[in-house]
Structures are given as structure tokens and as C-alpha cells.
Amino acid sequence: MDGHSLGEHWLLRPDVDFLNHGSFGASPKCVLEAQRGWSERLEREPIEFLAPERTLLPKLDEVRDVVATQMQASSRDLVFVRNATEGVNAVIRSLPLQEGDEVLITNHGYNACNNAVRHAAEVAGADVVVADIPFPIRGSDEILDAIAAALSPKTRWVLVDHVTSPTGIVMPVAEIVRLARSRGVRVMVDGAHGPGMLSVDLSSLGADYYTANHHKWWCGPKVSGFLFAREEWQSDIQPTVISHGANTEGLGDTSFHANFNWPGTFDPSPLLALPTAIKFLSGLFAGGSDVGPGINTEGMRALMQRNHRLVVAGRSRLLDRLEVDAPVPESMLGSLATIPVPGWSGLTDERLREIAERLRGEHRFEFPVLRVGNQGCLRISAQAYNSIEQYERLADVLATDQALVARRGSQS
Ligand SMILES: Cc1ncc(COP(=O)(O)O)c(C=O)c1O
Missing domain, CATH: 3.90.1150.10 (Aspartate Aminotransferase, domain 1)
Incomplete structure (x- = not known):
């Protein structure tokens, strides 16, 4: 086809x-139809559907399992956000930062997310260092060299894009993570374009944090995305919206899930239609074989x-x-x-x-x-x-x- x-x-x-x-x-049309189906189900029984413990939480967990399988991560390490900008904000604004610290971004980074970093640094009295990556570029060594040159003993964390928005470069994120971690520096990967464009294996990537959009290359309805965090950092991350999860039992299996599962009344239909989108895409070039009910x-x-x-x-x-x-x-x-x-x-x-x-x-x-x-x-x-x-x-x-x-x- x-x-x-x-x-x-x-x-x-x-x-x-x-x-x-x-x-x-x-x-795709079938994804929008699936989303409409979920919205209508919700509107027929708003309480039954949205009361977290009744229908919503088990449904969110089903979608979480789909995302976790695709991203080769544990479901425990994933929460949902509206989009990558929110995922970056939640992490960056929760990270420890003091006066005199440095945080590293790149000149190919996404403006909105770099702004979140600048804000966090300004509040803490920290400095933002920009690694200067060339364009045109000959190879990933040039990226690693630029990042290595910009790291210092004061660097606390790095924000790097998996695929750069202005230049479409797939960054050598695994190597960047290795380099930064060898200096004791945490790495947040902005993977807005990752899912559906690249095979992502979060279990071996080693990033401390990774966020991505479902509505870009997975073609999910707007708006939805996920945030991954290594287990040791999860309890430190505050969502951008503090809600019931901060002190209410039963909103999730872990405090990380509970904090993000209920950002206030929200429309879960984009998330719930995501499996339809991934299934649909996965059937398009499947060599004519019957895809069956799964992905x-x-x-x-x-x-x-x-x-x-x-x-x-x-x-x-x-x-x-x-x-x-x-x-x-x-x-x-x-x-x-x-x-x-x-x-x-x-x-x-x-x-x-x-x-x-x-x-x-x-x-x-x-x-x-x-x-x-x-x-x-x-x-x-x-x-x-x-x-x-x-x-x-x-x-x-x-x-x-x-x-x-x-x-x-x-x-x-
Ligand atoms: C690298 C990168 N990060 C973040 C975003 C922001 O995505 P959203 O507006 O869905 O949060 C984009 C959007 O194009 C992007 O390319």
C-alpha cells in the first residue's frame, strides 16, 4: 500500500x-471514531465512568500496559500527562537545584521546554548552559563533543531531545545518558517525537526521565502523552497540577501513579483511544498478514x-x-x-x-x-x-x- x-x-x-x-x-478516522465512542460511554454514565475507582483507573492501567510494552518499560514507571511540554515541566520543576548549579540544554532544543528550564534555573539562581550543536552536522560525535564540553562539575541535569524539532536530528541519547551519568548528572529526555518514529527501549536506554507525545507519531487523539521516571526518582516528582493524589488512598498502585492519575476532572478519551491508533498503524505495513486483535x-x-x-x-x-x-x-x-x-x-x-x-x-x-x-x-x-x-x-x-x-x- x-x-x-x-x-x-x-x-x-x-x-x-x-x-x-x-x-x-x-x-486517522477510526481513531477519532474510537475516541467518540469513549466520550459517548462517558457521557451516558459520567459517575460510573469517571469515578476513578469504578471504571477509570482500570482503563488507564490497560492503556499504561500498552504504552509500557511498546516502550519496553515497566508500567510502574509510567504516568500520563497531557503532552511532552507538561512532562518536561513536571520533572524540571521538581528537580533539586541550588544557586550556582548549572543545567544543560542544547541549541536544537524545543523552545517551550527550554523555557521551562530557564524558569526553573532563574527561580533557583542556577545557570543555564547551552551546548552548541552544529548544523549541518557530520556525525553524532559532534553532538557528544558539544555536550561533553558543556558539562562541568556544577552540572546537575541535562535536558536533551530524542529527535530535535527544528533540525530533525535523532540524537545519540543512549551515549548522552552514559556520558552524563558517568559524571553523576541526571538526564531528562524529551522524546516528543519518539513513539511511532523510533524503536524506543526505555529499559536499556538508562535515562532518568523520558516524556513523549501520543498525538504525534502514534497518531493518538490530541492531547495525550506519558512520562517515565526511574523508580528512585519517582517520589520526588510533583505533577504540574497537585490534586487528590497527594493525600488520597486508592488513586493508584504507587504514589507516582496516584499523583498523576487524577489531574482534576479531565477528558480521558484521547488516552483511551490510543490503543486503537497503535493497532491501526501497526496493521498498515504488516505484509498482508492478519494483524488480529493485538498490536x-x-x-x-x-x-x-x-x-x-x-x-x-x-x-x-x-x-x-x-x-x-x-x-x-x-x-x-x-x-x-x-x-x-x-x-x-x-x-x-x-x-x-x-x-x-x-x-x-x-x-x-x-x-x-x-x-x-x-x-x-x-x-x-x-x-x-x-x-x-x-x-x-x-x-x-x-x-x-x-x-x-x-x-x-x-x-x-
Ligand atoms: C522536541 C519537542 N518537544 C516538545 C514538543 C511539544 O509538544 P507538545 O506541544 O505536544 O507538548 C515538541 C513539539 O513539536 C517537540 O518537537
Whole structure:
């Protein structure tokens, strides 16, 4: 099956080439139907459904087991959050930090989460150190060297992305964890893009904390995500919303679960529909075999490999037409890729916005136009509903539309 025929499973507008799964994901129709089903069940019997001890907690535990199996973690070490931003905030704002301490982030980190770090550091009187990772990049050694150079005896913890948002780099997180832990430094991994893009094995990764979104590459309904923490740190983590779990029996098997299970009245339907999303995705490239009622692990791997191959092929088409060298080795990509566009160097923000508007309004593409340093770039994503023709059309447009290249007076 190719992206053409699979597109019908999503609601995405057929007159727009949607190459931006990475920003907010997109849920297949069957997942939205499953979510609706859960909402209707809830609304038929609100008390029976939402009173935690009746229906809700056992249902949350079922979803937790699904996530734990996919992430090769113990269910005991996982709680649910609304999204990766919340997961990062919960951990970062709970971590011990004193005046004079240092915390490490990278220049490819996600702005919202780096802001959470800056806030925590400011409150404690600590310093934020930014590891400067190059782009273009030749290999993961350059990342490890940048992080090693930025660590100091004062570093208390590191926040690092599993897949970087502006540049689509799959970071060598296992090596970063080894390096940091060898210096007694804890590591929080922002894995917003991890599940559904990469095979993640939390039991061997060794990270102290890992958070991720369900609504990105797992195509779960918006909004839901998880937070993993090693057992020894769990009792220190406060959720972003303190609720009944802080002093009420029966809200979870552990205090970690209890603290996060009930963030106040909430809509659990995105979480409850997540298994439908993973099952659906895992059946798309399962080689024609009957997936049955469960999740096909091989099928999930096949989808991730297919999306990786597609983004690499799409990126090649664009690099060839634009006559640009690959800014990141293929082996460091998942299913996101950022491409520097030669004519977009040194452009003002306003000019980059105009270009993005033209690409969307005139040419019917949806993907981010962004700046990495002084270089204007575009970022493509590849999900099941995408096909190579979409990237080929984009390459043609970029090579032929003169209005998309720099004009005099538009340099910053
Ligand atoms: C690396 C990274 N972290 C965090 C986020 C934030 O995701 P959310 O807004 O769902 O919390 C994103 C979103 O794109 C991201 O790319």
C-alpha cells in the first residue's frame, strides 16, 4: 500500500500536500471514531465512568500496559500527562537545584521546554548552559563533543531531545545518558517525537526521565502523552497540577501513579483511544498478514522503516533539485528532515513568513519554514499517508517559482 491509498484513512484535506505530521500529528478516522465512542460511554454514565475507582483507573492501567510494552518499560514507571511540554515541566520543576548549579540544554532544543528550564534555573539562581550543536552536522560525535564540553562539575541535569524539532536530528541519547551519568548528572529526555518514529527501549536506554507525545507519531487523539521516571526518582516528582493524589488512598498502585492519575476532572478519551491508533498503524505495513486483535510489533517496525525511507527519499529529491549537500547523515534521521534552502540565507522573518504563505496559499503545501541560525530552512515529515510524489512536486515548485527565492532588500 502506498501513501495515496492510505490517505483515505485520514481526514486531511486532499487538495493540500500535508508534509507536517511532526508539528501536531494527525489522527486517522477510526481513531477519532474510537475516541467518540469513549466520550459517548462517558457521557451516558459520567459517575460510573469517571469515578476513578469504578471504571477509570482500570482503563488507564490497560492503556499504561500498552504504552509500557511498546516502550519496553515497566508500567510502574509510567504516568500520563497531557503532552511532552507538561512532562518536561513536571520533572524540571521538581528537580533539586541550588544557586550556582548549572543545567544543560542544547541549541536544537524545543523552545517551550527550554523555557521551562530557564524558569526553573532563574527561580533557583542556577545557570543555564547551552551546548552548541552544529548544523549541518557530520556525525553524532559532534553532538557528544558539544555536550561533553558543556558539562562541568556544577552540572546537575541535562535536558536533551530524542529527535530535535527544528533540525530533525535523532540524537545519540543512549551515549548522552552514559556520558552524563558517568559524571553523576541526571538526564531528562524529551522524546516528543519518539513513539511511532523510533524503536524506543526505555529499559536499556538508562535515562532518568523520558516524556513523549501520543498525538504525534502514534497518531493518538490530541492531547495525550506519558512520562517515565526511574523508580528512585519517582517520589520526588510533583505533577504540574497537585490534586487528590497527594493525600488520597486508592488513586493508584504507587504514589507516582496516584499523583498523576487524577489531574482534576479531565477528558480521558484521547488516552483511551490510543490503543486503537497503535493497532491501526501497526496493521498498515504488516505484509498482508492478519494483524488480529493485538498490536503487530513487526508491523509497527515496518511502518517506522517505511517512513524513514520515505523522508530520506523525499529529502534526496529536494537536495538534488536545490543542489545542496545533505546537512545530516541519513543514519541520524527518523521521519523528519530539515533542508537548508540556498536562496533563503539571511532572510528577514517577514520574508520567510511570506514564503511560507506562498507555499501554502499558492502551491497547497503545509510544512514549516524556519530559521536555523541565519539560514532559512524547510522541514518535511513522512507519515503513512505521504507519498514520494508529494516531495517531487515540492522540489519542482522550489526549483521553478522565482517568487520563492530572495529579493533585494529582504535580507536581515
Ligand atoms: C522536541 C519537542 N518537544 C516538545 C514538543 C511539544 O509538544 P507538545 O506541544 O505536544 O507538548 C515538541 C513539539 O513539536 C517537540 O518537537
